[in-house]
Amino acid sequence: VRTYEIATIPGDGIGVDVTVEARRVLDAAAAEHGFALRWTEFDYSCERYSDTGAMMPEDGVSTLSGFDSILLGAVGFPGVPDHVSLWGLLIPLRRAFSQYVNLRPVRLLPGTTSVLANRTADELEMVIVRENSEGEYSTLGGRHNQGQPGEFVLQESVFTRVGVERIIRYAFELARTRSKRVCSATKSNGIIHTMPFWDEVFELVAAEYPDVAAEQCHIDALAARVVQQPERLDVIVASNLFGDILSDLAAAVTGGLGMAPSGNINPERTHPSMFEAVHGSAPDIAGKGIANPVAQILAGAMMLEHLGETEAARAVDAAVEKVLAEGRVATPDLGGEATTEQLGTAIAEAV
Amino acid sequence: VRTYEIATIPGDGIGVDVTVEARRVLDAAAAEHGFALRWTEFDYSCERYSDTGAMMPEDGVSTLSGFDSILLGAVGFPGVPDHVSLWGLLIPLRRAFSQYVNLRPVRLLPGTTSVLANRTADELEMVIVRENSEGEYSTLGGRHNQGQPGEFVLQESVFTRVGVERIIRYAFELARTRSKRVCSATKSNGIIHTMPFWDEVFELVAAEYPDVAAEQCHIDALAARVVQQPERLDVIVASNLFGDILSDLAAAVTGGLGMAPSGNINPERTHPSMFEAVHGSAPDIAGKGIANPVAQILAGAMMLEHLGETEAARAVDAAVEKVLAEGRVATPDLGGEATTEQLGTAIAEAV
């Protein structure tokens, strides 16, 4: 039987709760569709950092590189500075494995209502193609004159031609399989070195896709458009930071953060891709059995799709939709009283 | 009679349309409250740039510095690159006049409905205190290896202790006059040099205001909160870029961009402050008489307030509310058929 080697990093907080349920559902799908997932669990987390001083061991990247895919829960815990936990695990993995696409589809799932008034599900379907390897997140920069009146801090954003071109090209290819519309998030009126460059590359790539409608929108106006005219949006391509903001916002106007999956994708498949929920570790509700596992389960479906198990991926999607539409088993954020495990089990059974 | 010297820069597009109406309303308020506004109009604009190669003359800043206040329309026109028009006028003025606070109140005005379902006006009232002089908008950086495969572009964000501290302090002072709650927009998990520094200064200043509740929220989660739990927000303090995004978003969930005013404020009054709408020049609808002048009129009210004419400012606010509540005179974006001039005139008469 076809077997995939999957590394799982539950991480911190509710990452642990929801990863268990995703495994349950994916195993059910595998059994049903004639393949197997062999799971290897890693304890890379803030807890590990507190014990050992490192989020992951020195050979973490090389260990993980042998797997077919990675399923990541969430990282972050009070007491460990965020920039330590994220730059000690999530961000280096995205970069080491050249997962330069962060794919974040959002849609209104059955049984959920949008915070926006009078919107139908098809007006609220879009996908954020977020640049995941460079941009505003960078290690370059530093602090000068510490403790002096003239103290200042610099942060360098880095945009390369290679990096900008490949993410924009990915968005246009994706648009060909969907609505044939791409909107680029920019801020070339305020940010004068990097964003006009981003626009320039966008226009060059767009010219190669005459069949795809290309549009540019400043990030401030685009955030407004997500809530005012979501029906005008489908594929959005955005830098690392802008994509981060837009995907949380888009998730919030559709089913909420409990429902939004995310794939850190290496399109050339030279390294493993990594799948996670858009939401964080939510330490305040961790371990209480009330976290919504849907985002993580849908991230698992994206993983199956990436592995080529398209039918199994569709089955997971369909099972999620069925259980949510019935509404009998729902976690508190969905207005129900079910536990994380009950919702996971119901979806696994529906598969 | 008390007379204020006001410079007005209508700028481009609908900036011209709405500035006329703001003047009409402010003159009515002045007449009613026993003072006068002496207007001097400047043609600084993209049109001027096309004719002369400069958005404003070399002595533009020194000319404007003699005024009590500046009323700005909007800048930007197709054909003139945005980074040229903005960095040739708006941004240098904000900096030259040390208008380091960009104050952006939002609220749901009568006669308008929120795009959010089931929200009352008092859940939707907040103010964004945006840093206006440094941060992500900077001239530092540049392009390397132009046209080569290894091409890259750098953009430097600059946060100074002086700059961060003064804007955060302004937010806490403002919170004392309102809800006594400040939420700081951060991204210290992704942006590792500048945002942890911002957080550090925030915590230091917050400690001086034990009577004000201080909270920090990552920009992605905060954007989600604006649409999911706006009632939890009141004073938001944010960097230049984050404040730009949040204020468009917050305006979009309340009355829309046609209603959101903005003050570029020099709190020490060493230089003139400048008032403008949050919206842009919207060249597609310019000169058609359909632009909504309310944002610009409310920006004018903020100007009167800043000049110390509090009663007149209140009267303008009240007149706007009255005319909108009646709903008889409304521009197309408000669901009516009135022209920009008709709405401006109705508000002037109500004053």
Ligand SMILES: CC(C)[C@H](C(=O)O)[C@@H](O)C(=O)O
């Ligand atoms: C036009 C642009 C540079 C400007 C900004 O981002 O500051 C505008 O969006 C604003 O909000 O005033």
Ligand SMILES: CC(C)[C@H](C(=O)O)[C@@H](O)C(=O)O
């Ligand atoms: C935790 C943080 C660094 C991360 C990011 O901004 O990339 C998260 O918000 C996400 O969206 O995956």
